[in-house]
Amino acid sequence: MINVKIVGAGGYGGVGLIECLSRHPDVNIACLVAKDDVHKPITDIYPHLHGHVDLMVHAPDDEEAQGNFDVVFFSTPDKVGMRLAADERASGARLIDFSGDFRFQNEELYAEYARRISLDPAHAAPQLLPESRYGVPEVLGRDYTGVNIVGNPGCFAVSVLLGFAPALKAGWVDERKLIADCKTGVSGAGKKPNALFHFPARHDHMNAYRLTGHQHVCEVEQQLSALSGSEAVLTFTAQVVPASRGILSTLYAPLDEGVSYEQVLEVYRNFYADSPFVQVFDRSHAKGMGTAHVRGSNSCFLIVDVDERSGTLRVVSQIDNLMKGQAGSAVQNMNLMMGLPETRGLEGPGSYP
Amino acid sequence: MINVKIVGAGGYGGVGLIECLSRHPDVNIACLVAKDDVHKPITDIYPHLHGHVDLMVHAPDDEEAQGNFDVVFFSTPDKVGMRLAADERASGARLIDFSGDFRFQNEELYAEYARRISLDPAHAAPQLLPESRYGVPEVLGRDYTGVNIVGNPGCFAVSVLLGFAPALKAGWVDERKLIADCKTGVSGAGKKPNALFHFPARHDHMNAYRLTGHQHVCEVEQQLSALSGSEAVLTFTAQVVPASRGILSTLYAPLDEGVSYEQVLEVYRNFYADSPFVQVFDRSHAKGMGTAHVRGSNSCFLIVDVDERSGTLRVVSQIDNLMKGQAGSAVQNMNLMMGLPETRGLEGPGSYP
Amino acid sequence: MINVKIVGAGGYGGVGLIECLSRHPDVNIACLVAKDDVHKPITDIYPHLHGHVDLMVHAPDDEEAQGNFDVVFFSTPDKVGMRLAADERASGARLIDFSGDFRFQNEELYAEYARRISLDPAHAAPQLLPESRYGVPEVLGRDYTGVNIVGNPGCFAVSVLLGFAPALKAGWVDERKLIADCKTGVSGAGKKPNALFHFPARHDHMNAYRLTGHQHVCEVEQQLSALSGSEAVLTFTAQVVPASRGILSTLYAPLDEGVSYEQVLEVYRNFYADSPFVQVFDRSHAKGMGTAHVRGSNSCFLIVDVDERSGTLRVVSQIDNLMKGQAGSAVQNMNLMMGLPETRGLEGPGSYP
Amino acid sequence: MINVKIVGAGGYGGVGLIECLSRHPDVNIACLVAKDDVHKPITDIYPHLHGHVDLMVHAPDDEEAQGNFDVVFFSTPDKVGMRLAADERASGARLIDFSGDFRFQNEELYAEYARRISLDPAHAAPQLLPESRYGVPEVLGRDYTGVNIVGNPGCFAVSVLLGFAPALKAGWVDERKLIADCKTGVSGAGKKPNALFHFPARHDHMNAYRLTGHQHVCEVEQQLSALSGSEAVLTFTAQVVPASRGILSTLYAPLDEGVSYEQVLEVYRNFYADSPFVQVFDRSHAKGMGTAHVRGSNSCFLIVDVDERSGTLRVVSQIDNLMKGQAGSAVQNMNLMMGLPETRGLEGPGSYP
Secondary structure: HHHHHEEOOOHHHHHHHHHHOOOOOOEEEEEOOOOOOOOOEHHHHHHHOOOOOOEEOOOOOOHHOOOOEEEEOOOOOOHHHHHHHHHHOOOOOOEEEHHHHHOOOOOHHHHHHOOOHOOOOOOOOOHHHHHHHEHHHHOOOOOOOOOOOOEEOOOHHHHHHHHHHHHHHHHEOOOEEEEEEEOOOOOOOOOOHHHHHHHHHHEEEEEEEEEOOOOHHHHHHHHHHHHHHHHHHEEEEEEOOOOOOOEEEEEEEOOOOOOOOHHHHHHHHHHOOOOEEEEEEHHHHHHEHHHHHHHOOOOOOEEEEEEEEOOEEEEEEOOOOHHHHHHHHHHHHHHHHOOOOOOOOOOOEEEEE | OOOEEEEEEOOOOHHHHHHHHHHOOOEEEEEEEEEOOOEEHHHOOOHOOOOOOOOOOOOOOOOHHHOOOOOEEEEEOOOOOOHHHHHHOOOEEEEEEEOHHHHHHHHHHHHHHHOOOOOOOOOOHHHHHHHHHEHHHHHOOOOOOOOOOOOOHHHHHHHHHHHHHHHHHHHEOOOOEEEEEEEEEEHHHHOOHHHHHHHHHOOOOOEOOOOOOOHHHHHHHHHHHHHHHHHHHHOEEEEEEEOOEEEEEEEEEEEEOOHHHHHHHHHHHHHHOOOOEEEEEOOOOOEEHHHHOOOOOOOOEEEEEEEEOOEEEEEEEEEOOOOOHHHHHHHHHHHHHHHOOOOOOOOOOOOOO | EEEEEEEOOOHHHHHHHHHHHHOOEEEEEEEEEEEOOOOOEEEHHHHHHHHOOEEEEOOOOOEEEEEEEEOOOOOOHHHHHHHHHHHHHOOOOOEEEHHHHOOOOOOHHHHHHHHHHOOOOOOOOHHHHHHHHOHHHHHHOOOOOOOOOEOOOHHHHHHHHHHHHHHHHHHOOOOOOOEEEEEEOOOOOOOOOOOOHHHHOOOOOOOOOOOOOOOOOHHHHHHHHHHHHOOEEEEEEEEEEOOOOOOEEEEEEOOOOOOOHHHHHHHHHHHOOOOOOEEEEEEHHOOEEEEEEEHOOOEEEEEEEOOOOOOOEEEEEEEOHHHHHHHHHHHHHHHOOOOOOOOOOOOOOOOOO | OOEEEEEEOHHHHHHHHHHHHHHOOEEEEEEEEOOOOOOHHHHHOOHOOOOOOOOEEOOOHHHHOOOOEEEEOOOOOOOHHHHHHHHHHHHOOEEEOOOOOOOOOOOOHHHHHHHHHHOOOOOOHHHHHHHOOOOOOHHHHHOOOOOOEEEEHHHHHHHHHHHHHHHHHOOOOOOOOEEEEEEEEEEEEOOOEEEEEHHHHHOHHHHHHOOOOOOOHHHHHHHHHHOOOOOOOOOEEEEEEOOOOOEEEEEEEEOOOOOOOHHHHHHHHHHOOOOOOOOOOOOOOOOOEHHHHOEEEEEEEEEEEEEEOEEEEEEEEOOOOOOOOOHHHHHHHHHHHOOOOOOOOOOOOOOOO
């Protein structure tokens, strides 16, 4: 059994891990850590766990929270995981971090990211970067040899990256004119109440926000630049709609002349032929398929289209922001890092409706 | 492996079974039957099953839909299961029916039920009633010896019955003055579109309906009468709220003088001490606990209260109408009928939020 | 023109008044007062007012907030209005208060209320009680002679009181066995964000809360006791459902033998024959009519029923909690106090869907 | 008083007109016509009109539905209004049509539109086109001299056109690379129930649909081509989100080098300086402002932005699809055609939350 500690257990990232890992046959949830609600049962925070998970929440410094865990998840904000990583590594644990801390594998790239979102550009644990990687195996491959730390991708980022990757790899689009129009359910903003996400203010409300400088743009541009061999520029719009879960990212890029819809579709299908969580659909599916169909599963559903009148590639990418966008990807990354089948503990459909 | 056929696979009852049984380690979903969308893949109807369940839908008369199944589920309206039951029993299958067809174990009781809701009072398969039972093991016990057919309870019924049973068994309330004020999410009305459940008409709308003669009243009254040894009368109000899943039933009954809140709470806790799916909570939990906390699981959460000023027992009973109220109870009943642990395939919390 | 000041303009009560009064032909909104967001335009708090209302928010002590207003609304918590009332009265203003401060017209009744909800039982302005009244004209009449202060009713209270009043006046029910099962949309809890009303936590969630001691019970019991001539006792359950607006209160009371449904219906129709905002419907309407049909209007829709099997009166009472439950009633009370037609500024349906 | 007939009164377009016109001081709703629910009171279809509008619904051929109305609204599908228009014009009525029938002022343009969406390209009343016009006065001006028929704009179309018009008029964007990513609430699909809009299927679901050939693209392209003097090409994505009302259209276009954000903002502000219903906001408002803030009003809120990294104009356009997108625009057009102030009957904010 893999003994696991979850730091940041009280947030939506944490509870998503608890749910996924409580169904994982090879995992024992050994310890829950949070800053709030310490020394209370996790069921006080999440009553739906009554009868299923009866662990206590520990403070980070509690004795019970120290020790030799096999895997430690940091479902924490930027700059937390990187400060705790060295000690956890020293105790032998492998790490999966939910922030931007380990999404960039050298100091320069990290610094560029940090500057864009007004963080200190210095990485607190640069010596760990060589054993880290970015956690989107469908694009970066499944060889986790020597990987001890995974930078789990941002929720918007993974939806955009999966949607654009095959086209940029094929070299068929203008990589400097990429547009991602992204809509998220409210859970993407986390558990903390907020005037914008108060039910009466949100129930019939959609809005755009943070038009410039969203923290997920940088990791997408770096990965797409690597794929295309040329600097990719992304115009990114984040929007919130009155749903709880789900990201629907509609992606646009100028398509090279002469490339047909059928060719594009084939490239996408081939690119993801060996990826169990990514399903590619032709454009006839754009008549009902949407985010509820990936809710609760680790799937990414891509609908591929070409607008022939304007010569535009259009891809509709759909994920559950708390699964493929967060806890699901994290478990997938853990499986690969620990030598387990990629889908272990992530089988089965979500529940519908 | 238990080979299973699901009749009525296209409805919410059917898809709930598919989800639960695809996670069940001892079950093989062998055949899906429906009247609509026949000879299409089930993923055409429920795209969230892409990558998980790739069965075709068969017509009832298809050759592939005949044969020796171990268990057949009828997620069908009244009068369907009873007409098909004898043939299925002859082929050796055990049956679980989602309608009122097998909720009453003798012809007189069935006739009373049928008359109340304007159905033909004659049962089409009376010879099968002796090997049938009503499927609420928490109240009727777990001895399924000789049981080959289970009448799965109505969704409102199971929420009300579980909430009232301990009090009526104790004999502490006036069984002729029972009130159940029930609120359901819209999925309780099934998959078929309807003007009342059209999103714009429903999103900010709650209403009462069918004030007299709801089909679930009869089974509750019969079970509660049996428990109390005297005829129980239930005033029942069905209401729909703008949620997808969940039933919250608030139950009221005049409490005998001298019975304290603490006594009531103890009786409830003892009654359900051996029932893994029923959790009893004291009234301090009535400050946030609700239907989202049972969503996706087979749990029933009961909050027990006494209003001392008026001498009234008050119980808040919460279930997922598609789980404990339908597919979850059905799998629980299958487990008990097949000699498996009651919770098999039903472990794990739902996903939140 | 009636010059109006709104104290507590930043909350849902305040913005409801702004909306209603901006449509009122006889009113000039002269001053907005709040404790937060002072010296900002009200459009910063409520962007939907852009192009319609461009007033600044004043602090309570601002010079511009003093002066001779004709009517002052206190959309403020308990104990605020009573402390400010004497000064405002001295300047000649008439007052409408949204809290419990002026819902009880003598010190003893107020003290009983205050004790039940753990407030200081002493009223800060007892000398003003003789010129105050409770603001439910459909039950207490429309003679506002000598009334200078109105205690605007609680949202749950007005829905329950209107639903029970005719039956208690007729003397046909057991006034000691009244049950009100009330469901409210989330806006009833106000504008302040809260973990329970965070969109992801609420979107598919209903729950009961505050089973004992809700602050609206006392005013209902006092009014119903007065109507029936005997002490009324109410078992009251507050519940929140995932709607923005609307209260649906389902009311139950043991009905005297021999009283028929038709008699009850006639009594209700007669009772409200002259009340433009209360519409009485027979039970055939309980098949779709609900809270969306009163949303945005000052209407109360009552569906009257008798459950003959159990001898129970059942009334489904539906209002918009922010209109008839708050700002709409306040404007209605202002109209009556100022000698205007009761419906002035409150004409017209809400918008649907 | 202007006597008005509404054809198609039973749909969301019809009820929106009823609501707006019942508040309009110069209008008398003289006749409601529909094909369904004829000879029933309109309150049977829309119970929220109880106490406000008590008209009967007439069949199109009813005697009461003939006669001399001043204005006739056709809230009907394509090809209906054009067939009825000549007779209504002969009786002296002026017309406002909600379909594509009168959105194109010559036969060739109409034929192009009709072909794109697979309708018969022949217009049934070409002789009436010279006295018709397209109803977006903010872009086409307010001189309605000689106009007797208005083609009311499509809901998506008006949101996109208002958002792009100033930039295309200024000539600062590449008119062949326009992208409109549009999200609508479900009411945009009308009142008819549908599997996609069934509450449980929709409540937590967003999806793209009809990727090619949406019926609103043609009118936008024609108007934008006219503004820019060169053929405009629009890539258009329609998406449905789990809201009842509201359209949020996010618009993208390559911006000419050297044009600054400040210049763009000024051009937009000047363009709409005299348009009471269009409000232009700088990009700092993209942090909460959204569709709930235009709900129930005829406003269009435009947030103007330039993404400097990619040289892209970005405009977020927000309307209430049933108001500015339908009934509100229709009343605005009626006002202008009848010589009334543009805002008559459309004053006042919507209700929030």
